[in-house]
Amino acid sequence: GENVEQHPSTLSVQEGDSAVIKCTYSDSASNYFPWYKQELGKRPQLIIDIRSNVGEKKDQRIAVTLNKTAKHFSLHITETQPEDSAVYFCAATYTGGFKTIFGAGTRLFVKA
Amino acid sequence: DVKVTQSSRYLVKRTGEKVFLECVQDMDHENMFWYRQDPGLGLRLIYFSYDVKMKEKGDIPEGYSVSREKKERFSLILESASTNQTSMYLCASSLDIRTSARSDGEQFFGPGTRLTVL
Numbered sequence: 001g002e003n004v005e006q007h008p009s010t011l012s013v014q015e016g017d018s019a020v021i022k023c024t025y026s027d028s029a030s031n032y033f034p035w036y037k038q039e040l041g042k043r044p045q046l047i048i049d050i051r052s053n054v055g056e057k058k059d060q061r062i063a064v065t066l067n068k069t070a071k072h073f074s075l076h077i078t079e080t081q082p083e084d085s086a087v088y089f090c091a092a093t094y095t096g097g098f099k100t101i102f103g104a105g106t107r108l109f110v111k112a
Numbered sequence: 113d114v115k116v117t118q119s120s121r122y123l124v125k126r127t128g129e130k131v132f133l134e135c136v137q138d139m140d141h142e143n144m145f146w147y148r149q150d151p152g153l154g155l156r157l158i159y160f161s162y163d164v165k166m167k168e169k170g171d172i173p174e175g176y177s178v179s180r181e182k183k184e185r186f187s188l189i190l191e192s193a194s195t196n197q198t199s200m201y202l203c204a205s206s207l208d209i210r211t212s213a214r215s216d217g218e219q220f221f222g223p224g225t226r227l228t229v230l
Contacts, residue, residue, distance in 0.1 A: 043202070100157070
């Protein structure tokens, strides 16, 4: 069945360093790839997304890249700050946006 | 401002009890979803609904049912709660990207209900 694999499960970086989280999806019909951030005790919130007709998208310190051929996409956070510490989920959406498959999540720790 | 609310933040029930979790959204979204969140497993889809009275099974529907009688409200029902249903339950809603030019498919989540079944 459809699947999204996310790596690593835990990532620890020093403040100011970059962080990269990678995801692989199984269904080539996926056409929308959002990333959600969930701070401790809070609800997941969309931070950036990308559509399958775009290879890269950037929003300040956050960027997402998509390789349709290889069926993988990545989140890049530059100049990390302690407030970036959270769990990040990648996702792939199928069949008209009804069903979104989430990755297992990456817990990011940014050490001051 | 987008708002999705859930009936309880914390709930403690006993094995065998019938449990109702309710979710309400005020954004006139067509799609609504129920997920459970467990450590290391991410968000797993239980059921979703794309219209009133319509429902579709997600990846882990066993032991759950849902009801959508009104567009703004989506209920998750545990017919006979079991200890392995102890989890965080998240509701979400989104616009239908097939019919709305405003939507990219972003899901808006509720605050979650932490359910403990003893």
